[in-house]
Every structure is written in C-alpha cells, then in structure tokens.
Amino acid sequence: MRVILIGPPGAGKGTQAKRIRKRLRIPHIASGDMLREAVSASTPLGQQAEIYMKKGELVPDNVVTEMIMERISRPECEDGFLLDGFPRTLQQAKALHKALARSDVHIDHVLHVKVPDEEIIIRSTARRMDPVTGRIYNLKSDPPPKAIIERLIQRSDDNETTLRNRLAAFHRQTEPMIPFYEKQGIIRRIFGLGTLEEVECRILSALR
Numbered sequence: 202m203r204v205i206l207i208g209p210p211g212a213g214k215g216t217q218a219k220r221i222r223k224r225l226r227i228p229h230i231a232s233g234d235m236l237r238e239a240v241s242a243s244t245p246l247g248q249q250a251e252i253y254m255k256k257g258e259l260v261p262d263n264v265v266t267e268m269i270m271e272r273i274s275r276p277e278c279e280d281g282f283l284l285d286g287f288p289r290t291l292q293q294a295k296a297l298h299k300a301l302a303r304s305d306v307h308i309d310h311v312l313h314v315k316v317p318d319e320e321i322i323i324r325s326t327a328r329r330m331d332p333v334t335g336r337i338y339n340l341k342s343d344p345p346p347k348a349i350i351e352r353l354i355q356r357s358d359d360n361e362t363t364l365r366n367r368l369a370a371f372h373r374q375t376e377p378m379i380p381f382y383e384k385q386g387i388i389r390r391i392f393g394l395g396t397l398e399e400v401e402c403r404i405l406s407a408l409r
C-alpha cells in the first residue's frame with residue numbers, strides 16, 4: 202500500500218505515522234527527518250537544506266524530490282511506503298506521480314490531517330524530542346516521564362516565528378496540490394483534533 206500523509210506542521214503526522222507503520226508493515230519515510238539527519242551529518246545536501254529549514258521555508262523541490270526518489274526506489278519500498286512530509290508542493294506531487302507511473306504503480310491513499318492554525322501554534326511550541334530515543338512528546342497532550350524531562354530538546358524550527366512561516370508555506374505551497382489528488386479521487390480528510398488513539402482510529406478506518 203502506498204500512502205501519503207498531508208497536513209500542516211505539527212498536525213501529528215509524524216506521531217501518527219509511527220503508530221500506523223507497524224500495522225501496515227510498510228516503511229515510514231519522513232522528508233523532514235531525512236533532512237534533519239543530513240543537517241546533523243553536515244552533508245552537502247544538509248548544508249543546503251539548513252538555510253531554508255531555519256527560516257521555516259521549503260527546501261527547493263529538486264533537492265527534496267531527488268532525495269525521496271532515491272529512498273523509495275530501494276527494495277524495502279517495493280510493496281509500499283508511508284510518505285510523511287512529501288510531497289509538499291504541486292510540483293513534487295507531479296514528479297512523484299510521474300516516477301511511480303514509470304514503474305506502473307500509483308498512490309493508493311492520500312490522508313489530509315486537518316488541524317486549525319491556532320491549535321498548531323499551541324501544540325508545536327509544547328513539542329519536545331527525546332534525543333536518546335527519537336520519541337516525540339507534547340508537554341500538554343502527551344507528557345514525558347519526569348525522569349527524562351531534563352534531556353528533552355525543542356526542535357529549532359518549533360518557535361512561534363518560524364512556525365508561522367511554516368504554516369504560511371503550508372497554505373501557500375502545499376494546499377494547492379490537494380485538487381490534484383481530489384481529481385484522482387484518492388484523498389480523504391481526517392479530523393486531527395482529539396486523543397492520539399482517536400486520530401489513529403480515524404486514519405485506520407479511512408485506509409480500510
């Protein structure tokens with residue numbers, strides 16, 4: 202099964218993807234995580250991407266598209282994948298469509314996780330990551346155990362100014378690709394408020 206998760210930054214795509222990938226038994230491919238790894242490793246790709254990520258802007262289409270195409274062409278993605286954070290522009294969506302069509306495969310489901318902007322700001326500024334396990338917590342909705350609270354870090358692009366830029370980029374650059382998937386009849390809207398279990402349930406029933 203080939204699935205795409207769309208949603209504003211902080212809508213819970215990554216958290217939900219980690220929950221459902223095990224059930225679907227397909228690799229979870231998160232463009233943001235791949236880019237952050239490249240930044241930490243200071244690769245040429247990472248150095249280029251960091252300039253945009255710091256400002257909350259999108260990394261140029263060709264850079265991200267090339268990175269994802271290489272990843273999904275690996276054998277472990279042959280039977281499917283769960284894409285989280287890619288595609289994020291109409292150009293990326295079209296490039297993905299073209300590349301898959303060459304192998305005579307297609308996307309089965311596009312899930313659009315919807316969360317109001319103001320809720321995104323509240324959520325994301327309370328988001329913390331455990332650098333040891335990679336687990337994401339939320340100080341309000343999904344609090345960490347007290348014993349590890351000291352070691353948690355905040356993503357550098359989870360401050361309010363950068364977040365507002367990321368939200369603006371979502372509305373301006375990502376939302377225009379929704380009609381592309383509507384025309385194909387494969388997009389489903391997921392109400393993104395509620396507990397993690399509730400949202401997961403909505404996602405799984407949309408995939409059924």
Ligand code: AMP
Pocket residue numbers: 210211232233234236253254255257258259260261262265285286287288289290293358367
């Ligand atoms: P995320 O972890 O998905 O919120 O992504 C963090 C940042 O990585 C974004 O704000 C962008 O700067 C960059 N990024 C991730 N995925 C993409 C993409 N598909 N296209 C362009 N930039 C991306």
